[in-house]
Amino acid sequence: xxxxxxxxxxxxxxxxxxxxxxxxxxxxxxxxxxxxxxxxxxxxxxxxxxxxxxxxxxxxxxxxxxxxxxxxxxxxxxxxxxxxxxxxxxxxxxxxxxxxxxxxxxxxxxxx
Amino acid sequence: xxxxxxxxxxxxxxxxxxxxxxxxxxxxxxxxxxxxxxxxxxxxxxxxxxxxxxxxxxxxxxxxxxxxxxxxxxxxxxxxxxxxxxxxxxxxxxxxxxxxxxxxxxxxxxxxx
Numbered sequence: 732x733x734x735x736x737x738x739x740x741x742x743x744x745x746x747x748x749x750x751x752x753x754x755x756x757x758x759x760x761x762x763x764x765x766x767x768x769x770x771x772x773x774x775x776x777x778x779x780x781x782x783x784x785x786x787x788x789x790x791x792x793x794x795x796x797x798x799x800x801x802x803x804x805x806x807x808x809x810x811x812x813x814x815x816x817x818x819x820x821x822x823x824x825x826x827x828x829x830x831x832x833x834x835x836x837x838x839x840x841x842x843x
Numbered sequence: 844x845x846x847x848x849x850x851x852x853x854x855x856x857x858x859x860x861x862x863x864x865x866x867x868x869x870x871x872x873x874x875x876x877x878x879x880x881x882x883x884x885x886x887x888x889x890x891x892x893x894x895x896x897x898x899x900x901x902x903x904x905x906x907x908x909x910x911x912x913x914x915x916x917x918x919x920x921x922x923x924x925x926x927x928x929x930x931x932x933x934x935x936x937x938x939x940x941x942x943x944x945x946x947x948x949x950x951x952x953x954x955x956x
Contacts, residue, residue: 735885764944773847773934773947774886819885830899831945833885 737820737834744810745842752837753804754820762823763796763803764831769816777818778805810841845869847948849935855954861923864951868916868937874898876945877910877920878934886934892918925955 737754744750754763762781766774778789780796780803787794793806803822807814817838821831848867856862868875873894878886889908891898895915903910907926912918922929932952936945 766947771949771952773936773950776944776946779944821885830888830891831886833887835883835885 735820735822735832735834737818737837739837740835741838741840743840743842746810746812748810750807750810750814750839751804752818752839753802754822754834755802756822757801758824759800760822760824761800763794764821764823765792765794765803765805766819766821766833767816768819768836774819807839810839812841812843815839815841847935847937847946849933849948849951851951852949853952853954855956856925858927858955859924861921862925862953863919863921864933864935864953866918866920866935866948868918868935869939869946872937872939872946873915874938875912875918876936876938877918878936878947880932880934880950882931889920922953925953927955929953930955 735754735756764779765777767777768774778787778794783796783800784798785796791808796803817836819836820834850865854862875892877889879889880886889903890900890910892912895912908922910920932950934947934950936947938945
């Protein structure tokens with residue numbers, strides 16, 4: 732099946748720093764999504780990307796759909812303590828099928 | 844707008860016992876998904892429903908797992924009999940339309956002892 736590789740697996744940063752994480756696949760995806768999961772909760776959708784090269788922002792978050800359609804990155808600017816959590820990328824390899832494959836997650840820890 | 848509801852939030856059972864989880868999707872969402880999330884991993888799709896029909900259940904271990912969505916709204920996921928490796932969070936999600944935009948419930952944390 733499809734596999735998504737996320738890196739880094741974990742990050743420990745100082746409050747106020749910028750963060751960058753990425754997601755790669757050996758297969759082409761038609762959609763890239765970024766979710767955040769807090770402990771004891773389900774994933775929450777942050778950003779959805781639908782076209783190669785697309786760059787989308789949501790507040791301090793920016794994500795891009797790679798030109799090759801095999802990768803995506805998520806940047807968080809000026810991190811704050813509530814950014815702590817696990818960030819998952821997810822891809823839709825079938826386009827209209829709405830069946831998502833998730834990466835293994837990047838655990839972000841922010842030191843106040 | 845109410846989100847995806849799931850119950851129970853936690854369940855502890857012994858191996859070989861049965862368990863059932865319930866999900867109520869966001870109102871009007873035709874597509875419903877069940878995911879299994881093992882500790883330290885991303886969610887893995889088990890089954891996808893479109894209204895009350897199954898779209899994909901290729902990753903559902905059908906010898907012990909079953910799911911239904913009889914009236915095209917609520918859904919139940921059952922495990923019978925449970926094994927130790929079934930310990931995980933079971934997430935329900937729903938979507939209205941368009942690729943990708945799935946909204947998740949809080950999950951049910953299952954511990955099999």
